[in-house]
Amino acid sequence: MRGTMKKLSLIGLLAAMTLPLGCKKVNRPPATPQLTGPTTGDAGDTLTFTFSTTDPEDQELEYMIAWGDTNAVEWSARYPSGQQVM
Numbered sequence: 001m002r003g004t005m006k007k008l009s010l011i012g013l014l015a016a017m018t019l020p021l022g023c024k025k026v027n028r029p030p031a032t033p034q035l036t037g038p039t040t041g042d043a044g045d046t047l048t049f050t051f052s053t054t055d056p057e058d059q060e061l062e063y064m065i066a067w068g069d070t071n072a073v074e075w076s077a078r079y080p081s082g083q084q085v086m
Contacts (some may be wrong), residue, residue, distance in 0.1 A: 055081040
């Protein structure tokens with residue numbers, strides 16, 4: 001009986017030690033952002049756009065906006081998953 005107890009304890013210890021190594025948390029990407037706003041405008045007009053997306057792990061998100069002109073690309077502040085940003 002004693003030999004069996006030692007063997008079971010050792011197996012339990014090995015299983016407990018290897019379990020965290022075998023578990024990998026996958027960080028899935030957020031959904032494609034939805035952008036709404038005007039599709040045209042005149043020079044000098046102020047145009048307002050709203051965008052949002054959701055993260056499968058409900059993590060905060062940052063947005064990078066590149067308008068395709070010569071302005072520098074900047075990252076936004078952090079926003080909760082699903083919050084609309086203007």
